[in-house]
Structure formats: structure tokens, C-alpha cells
Amino acid sequence: MKGGFSFQLLKGVEGEGRLGRIATPHGSFSTPAFMPVGSQGSVKSLDPADLMEIGTEIFLCNAYHLYLRPGTEVVKRLGGLHRFMGWDGPILTDSGGFQILSLCALREVESEGVRFRSHLDGSLHFLTPEKVVRIQEELGADIMMVLDDCPPHPISYGEAKAAEELTTQWAKRAKRAKSGDAHALFGIVQGGIYSELRRQSAHDLMEIGFDGYAIGGLSVGEEKEITFEMTEMTTSILPNDFPRYLMGMGTPEDILVGVRTGVDMFDCVLPTRCARTGILFTSFGKLNIKNARYSRDEDPVDPQCGCYTCCNFSRAYLRHLFLSRELLAYRLNAIHNLFYYHSLMRDIRQAISQDTMDQFEREFFSQRGKGNGGDSEEEGGEIVC
Ligand SMILES: [Zn+2]
DSSP states (O other), X not given: OOOOOEXXXXXXXXXXEEEEEEEETTEEEEESEEEOBOTTSSOTTOOHHHHXXXXXXXXXXXXXXXXXXXXXXXXXXXXXXXXXXXXXXXXXXXXXXXXXXXXXXXXXXXXXXXXXXXXXXXXXEEEOHHHHHHHHHHHTOSEEEOOOOOOOSSXXXXXXXXXXXXXXXXXXXXXXXXXXXXXXEEEEEXXXXXXXXXXXXXXXXXXXXXXXXXXXXXXXXXXXXXXXXHHHHHHHHSOTTSOEEETTBOOHHHHHHHHHTTOOEEEOSHHHHHHHHTEEEETTEEEETTSGGGTTOOSOSOTTOOSHHHHHOOHHHHHHHHHTTOHHHHHHHHHHHHHHHHHHHHHHHHHHHTTOHHHHHHHHHHTTTOSTTOOOHHHHOOOOX
């Protein structure tokens, strides 16, 4: 264990992005940061040594999943999540509000908490804001998220208002339930696609006071323009000296926009999920390794990439592995995709530091579709975050 949680804003230029450093009891990381998703306590197909090698500084686990399986008690008994997984770096746990919405057949929200049926075995559970904090403390998360009422899209103004108010009530209770300073706790701004509600939510959470602020309930089916409008409006209200986390987004393009609106932390299943469907991110756009054109291609996935996969293997070999359903395909693809994301974040941080975001963005987009092997949008496959 090192020190406690802190956020240092190193640089912030409106419309360009923010540079920061977040310290946690298990080490620190630079922002803007991308956090790979390891909901079940594992970033699919990668082990902690792989993650360190590709530059992962923090990753995300899910309290909902780990509470259901193997159970909080098991993880606690085995020394907490870090020891259980063999990962000594920072861990953020999501509370499960979104998973209960998206995975559970039964979801009944009451003022006291949320009742749901497990998506695994149909068993009935009731989670309260206090219990969700306790679960995350027992897991040993460095950064915990409050339980929020994450409503589906589309919803009426009235429904969004009710969800926002309940999220605020639950956030107050979560803050009271937190014990000590060993774990940071982030509030989650809700309010659907309604500016007024988002504004209210942000102000209410700031009044309660959290270690950081997340923007939740977006990217659930609304138009992208609205997603970014809500994000920008929210970050303009949130205090400068606390980290901001845009939950569940996005594509490399989304991240660029998010950074410019002042977001510090991102997570998304996209790079690892795409790895499992043969879609690879490159400096010239998406590449679908299943395409026949790669069957004799001895080039690496991305000649500009320095990852283990690109340094050692050809597109032809990766295509063969994928079509043969060899397990190695998923690992090599995931290594490349996450390395790409972490490199993107490093480049963005450098550009913010050197005041060259405009130039960086121009080059980023000018390379799209160039290079031998860049697949068109159709060939690259539909990507859903
Ligand atoms: Zn690579």
C-alpha cells in the first residue's frame, strides 16, 4: 500500500483538454487515461503481465459481477481483489447500476435500493447504496462508484427527473456509508438527455462532495451529438480540481472529443470485445483480420505499432489463428487493440502538453483510410461500444 487518493491537475486548456495525475493506494496514473474493462476480475484473454507490458496503468472491475460470482466474501477471504487477481496497480470498480439495467430480467427500483434477479441463476437480490459501498470496500477497490439509478433510453423528462433525484439520495447515503479514506468514492451525474437535470445532478453531487465525478447514463441509445452536448455541459459545471470520468465510451474518435470537453478518464469494452471479433484498431482505421485479402499478407497489423503482436506476427498468421479459433488469436488481438488505445492516450497527453492538439487531431483524421490494408467502414464491421 502506498499513499491515499489524490488528483493533481497539471494543465488545463479549455477546448484542448486536461493533463493530470491521479494517485491511489496502489500507485498512480496519468490522465487522460483509458481503463480497460475486466468486469469479472480479468481483462479477457490477458494476464497482469500482459497488461503491464502494454502500458495499462489502471483497469476496471465490476462490483455487480464479482458480488454475484465468486461472491464478495470469497474475494475478501482471499486477500481482496488485488491479491485475488495478482494485480498490484490501481483498480476502479463500477457499482453495477448499469449492469442491473442492461442484464437483469427483473429490475425494480425502490427508494431504499434496487431489487433484481441475477442474470446468472435467476436468484433474487436487493442492493442498497450502503451495501454497494460495503461490497466495493470489501473487494478493496481503489476507486469506488456510487450506486446510481441508470434509466433506459428513451425516457420522459419526469422519469429522468425521478432517476436523477433518486441517484442524488443514494449518493448521499453512499457518502455516509463510506468508511475512512482508504478508498476513493466517485459520484455519478445522471439526468438523461435533459440539460437542466444534468446541471441539477452535478450541483447536488458537488454539494455532497466526492473524490471525483462520473458522467453516467450516456451512450445508451441517444444520438452522439446529444451525448457530447451533455458531456460538455456537465464538465463545464464540475470543479476543476477533481477528476471527471465519462463512463462506458468509446471509440478513438469519441475519446478525442471527450478529452477536448475536459474528461480525464474513459473506459469501454470496445478494444477487447473487438479483439474477439477480429476487428483491430490501427492508425489508418479499423482492420477486419477475417478478410480474405490478408490470407498471404506478411505485414504486421499496423506497421506504425510497436506492440508485441505487431513486432512478431503477420496479418496472415493472425487471420489463420482467428479462423482456426485458436485461443492465441484473442490474446494477440487484445494486446494490439489495448496497446493502440494506450498509445493514443499517450499521444493525446503529449499533444495537450505541447499545445498541439489541433495538429494532432488533423493528422489523426488524415491517416484514416490510408495505408495498405485499411478496411472501409463496412469491411471493418459495425462497432458498438
Ligand atoms: Zn500492434
